[in-house]
Amino acid sequence: MIFTHATVPFLLLVFNKEIEKVLSSYSDWQRIETLAEEYPYIVAILNHEKDYVCTGTVINKRTVLTSGRCINPVPHYVTTGTAVFWKNQSSNNVFEVAFTKLHGDYIFNFHERDLSISQMHSNIGLIFTVKPFLDLYLESANIGNYFASELKGKKLLMVGYGNIKEPEVIVLQQQTYHQVPCKNPKWYYCICGIEYSAINYEEPFGEGAPVLYNDVVVGISASPSGSLTQNRNINYNIFTVIGPYLPWIEKSKSSIVLQLKNLSNSVSQSKTYEKRFIFITIAITMLNKLIH
Numbered sequence: 001m002i003f004t005h006a007t008v009p010f011l012l013l014v015f016n017k018e019i020e021k022v023l024s025s026y027s028d029w030q031r032i033e034t035l036a037e038e039y040p041y042i043v044a045i046l047n048h049e050k051d052y053v054c055t056g057t058v059i060n061k062r063t064v065l066t067s068g069r070c071i072n073p074v075p076h077y078v079t080t081g082t083a084v085f086w087k088n089q090s091s092n093n094v095f096e097v098a099f100t101k102l103h104g105d106y107i108f109n110f111h112e113r114d115l116s117i118s119q120m121h122s123n124i125g126l127i128f129t130v131k132p133f134l135d136l137y138l139e140s141a142n143i144g145n146y147f148a149s150e151l152k153g154k155k156l157l158m159v160g161y162g163n164i165k166e167p168e169v170i171v172l173q174q175q176t177y178h179q180v181p182c183k184n185p186k187w188y189y190c191i192c193g194i195e196y197s198a199i200n201y202e203e204p205f206g207e208g209a210p211v212l213y214n215d216v217v218v219g220i221s222a223s224p225s226g227s228l229t230q231n232r233n234i235n236y237n238i239f240t241v242i243g244p245y246l247p248w249i250e251k252s253k254s255s256i257v258l259q260l261k262n263l264s265n266s267v268s269q270s271k272t273y274e275k276r277f278i279f280i281t282i283a284i285t286m287l288n289k290l291i292h
Helices: 015-024 026-038 243-291
Strands: 042-046 052-060 065-066 078-081 083-087 094-102 107-111 116-121 125-129 155-164 165-182 190-195 210-212 216-221 234-243
Touching: 015 065, 026 165, 042 155, 052 155, 052 216, 052 243, 065 216, 065 243, 094 243, 107 243, 116 234, 125 243, 155 216, 155 234, 190 216
Parallel strands: none
Antiparallel strands: 042 052, 042 078, 052 065, 065 125, 078 094, 083 165, 094 125, 107 116, 155 165, 155 210, 165 190, 190 234, 210 216, 216 234
8 A cells, every 4th residue: 555645636638639639539538537547646757858758656655666677767757647648748747756776686688679578587666756746646556465476367457658649649558468477487576468358559558557456556567568479469468576576665765765865955955055155145245335
């Protein structure tokens, strides 16, 4: 359990004319709005130019859980409280990244040529924001202490951001998976899944997104939905199981909180010195005028 908060109006951005053209169907809007209301803790991760790069899950008031690959290179922002994202939207719900934490055993060997992952280990990372965003959320997210063996044969749901039709528009989407054995023994602490429901996405989506079992977040998507295929072109995906990493997550949160406090104190102290310097400068200037 992360946190709960009183109901706050959710920012479904429906007034942009270009987006209305792209999502002309009422059912499209209804599906996206439903996802946003059910999973308010899902956020978009952005680079320095505020382009979308990955999806993440808020696990406390200033911490986002995502895949290790999503913080390598380091992201600069996360945006919250939006079902639809485009680059030039209001920055009121965009939060600057203070620190990131990559697991020490992280390995992710991806081959662009044949779109395959030869080895993966501890593909998990944390993002810490400069300012907390507790007050933006409607409900808590449940983090499940499941191990891979406990998820055999289960029906899994991945919810994350991705493009639709117009490349500048990013929306929340979902895909259901049925857990199957992973074909590569070098994917450690992982489970795999083949797409269970009908495909309703147009572009791969959801790298770093939460994977849920019975409304509990149990994994992290290692790659975008639709980007990997098995025999006979069956779409599948790889998910890092969160259970084995819960002690690491708690330890990382504690150590980073101390760093954030030190950073905040440092900034506050710096501002105090700056104010004193300005005051002294003004005083000296006025004194010089009186003397001369």
